[in-house]
Amino acid sequence: MTDRRILSLWFPHLGADRLIRRNPLLGSVPLGVVQERNNMQVLSSLNSVALGYGLRVDQPVRDAHAMCEGLITRARSVQGEAGFLASVQRWAGKFSPWVAPEAEDGLVVDLTGCAHLFGGEEPLLEIVQQDCNDLGLAVRMGLADTRGAAWALARFAGQVAGSHRSGDAIDQEARATRSRAGKRRHWTRGGAAPVVTLGRDGSAHRIAAPGQMYSALGPLPIAALRLDAELTAQLARLGLRRISDLLGQPRAGLARRFGRGLVMRLDQAMGSAPEPVSPARPADHFAVRLTLPDPIGLEDDILAGLDRLLPQLCAGLERKGRGARRVRLQAFRSDHGIESIEVGLARPSHDPDRMRPLLALKLGEIDAGFGIDMLRLEVVQSEPIYTRSAVGHLEAGHAVNKRLAQNTALDDLIGRIGARVGLEAITRRHPASSHIPEKTSTVLAAAWSAPNSDDWPKPATPRPVLMWRPEPVGAPDTPQVPQVFRWRGQDLTRLRAIGPERIAPEWWLDDPDWRSGVRDYWVTDTADGQRLWLFYGHGGTMLSGWFCHGSYA
Structure with missing residues (x-):
């Protein structure tokens, strides 16, 4: 056993809690989040009021409306929930620097060497619970030596392994199965029992004592090993419904009959196989600022500040191999007001000479007031840039360079016009595969598409202008x-x-x-x-x- 301690955070109502945070009135009515799955609308998340009507996740929406007439449904936003979980992940960084997302509704935190900073494991979980209450999030937690055990405790703490068929009990199984089940009960005896605490919502949060994964996981259902539903049902038909039923089985036989995935999950939960916590790499952020000794108010002075900021910003972009797509200039006034302008580029670039004219076009929108004492330049959106080099004989190289220069000039023109009317207003047409006259072309935004390089199809009869x-x-x-x-x-x-x-x-x-x-x-x-x-x-x-x-x- 190692001295690692892993905390698993599960937010069972993440989608509904996100919507309630945006509109608190939804918290007092039954709310369900709907998503499309297998050509059918099902519930992906519910609030506590809807759960009180007996609704459940993955239930068809038509059945849910039959059970709860006043159910209010909202379409699921996968991108919105992912962004919300990313915000919660940043909050969880206060407990440990090693935080990673787990599936679509959970986080895993490596608390090794961090719990004593909060007074111990139980006080730390109380702080997590209090913070989640303040954020309006329902949470269930599990703390153990391994990632798999923490995941199982967070989602299945207090649950009893059920039966998959009517009248199925241990007394109805074969005598040999009953005898083996009796021999396996020693796994759940002895040692320190897991500590169970209750949150404000009545949910159980379990802490497995160090080195006590066997006693903590033994009574839990087989599904707590992160197995798919088909394999879980297959094991249940054989009388293997609890994790303790698997611990006494020979590993070679399990792997031969059910595959190595089952054995791997079992070893990960018990600590025999490693499963590290790899936090997501923070996104690249590019921003520079210039503090001025005296307030300024002229456009020429702001341009002089830009000439000092742009090379620093572009140098950082070039080191990371990225180019700016949208750039924001913020002017902090001496009266604590903030003026902001934002420009977009037709192609990602880290060339200061391509950004400066676009920003200069919009400087007239900045109200200097009583003076500007700080400038901040930030890349709002960036994209990777791949270095292109011409190969071949000299003439071919000149032709390629000339073409690239022409493309750059066109991109600069699109960027300058887009700074006035918006990049979305500048479009180009590409041919489309259709015999319907009005569908033979597709309108694309010029800033996010390349010129058409293929020949346009020519119909037998010319089309009107x-x-x-x-x-x-x-x-x-x-x-x-x-x-x-x-x-x-x-x-x-x-x-x-x-x-x-x-x-x-x-x-x-x-x-x-x-x-x-x-x-x-x-x-x-x-x-x-x-x-x-x-x-x-x-x-x-x-x-x-x-x-x-x-x-x-």
Whole structure:
């Protein structure tokens, strides 16, 4: 045995607690968090009020509404819960520097050599419980020598191994099984019993005394070994329902029949196999600041400060192989106010000359007030940058460098325009694989996409320059191209018509604009000089008729 002490924190209502923190009124009503699983909506988290109605996690939403008429449901946000757990992980760093996430709703803390700083293990758990109460989090804790044992105690403390079939009891099993079960009871006898404390919500938090994993884990169900449900059910059918039922079995036989995963989990829980706690690496943070001896208020003075801050910031980015995507400049005024501007780059970069013009464009938005006494420059969003080098003969190298320079100039232009109108307003089109005219291209944000390098597909009939949703045309309901028709309040006369080009809808999609069925398109010239793209819809689920889809002008 080692002298390690591992604390497992389980937040059984993490999703619901997160929503209640944002809206405290949800804490007084039955609340369920819903997620999609196997084409069915199920409950992923519940608050204490909903649990009082007998609802449970993984229950179908339709069954939950039948049991609780007033149930309020909210869609699950996996990213939101992950961010919330990351915030809780930073809080847990007050107890130990070794904190790591565990699944989607738990944390594991290596408390080795740290508990005495808080007065011992029991006072430490009381502090954790009090902090979680203040944060509005329900928590269950387990403390043991191994990570697997702590996980089991946090989630299964006080639970009794149940049966998987009706009338299944030890008296109904074979005589040999009963005799082996009697011999295995010595694992749960003797030694210091685990210490059980109760939180304010009535949940049990168990502390396994050092070296007493056998007595602490023996009465727990097999599922406490972090096994999948199928393997747990298979073991239960054989009469192995508690961890103590496995401890007396030969390891070779278990591995041969149930795989090495079962033996590995058992060894990890008992400390025979290592399972370290590896905390997540903190995210790279890039920020620099400049404290000024006297307050400043001119744009030229702020630019001079930027000229000192940008090289330091970009040097840190370059050392980490990253480039800034969004940069924020904060100006701290002498009256304790803070002015902030933020710019985005079309491509990640650690070049000061590409950031300075964008920041200079927005300096006019800063109100200096009675003066600025500190500047802070921070990278809000960064991305990795991979070094590119040209290979080949001299001419090829010049061509590649010229192309890269052109791309840089275009990116700088996108960044400068984006500083004025927003990067999301600058878009480019890429070809898309579809025979539907309005779906042959995809609109992408220019700052987050590369120019199209492939050839655009060329249809048999050129497409119009302007396209819109089909507009009704006043003409006889016949497939023949009308000689005279009315469109947008104009009486038009046909001079020439080229076609038809038949286009069928995508039968696997229900597009409201294509419920007119198969279309016959005609390029139609009118007497007043217009060239329109007309089509005749053959009905489908709508009435047939003539429509105008675009113009070649």
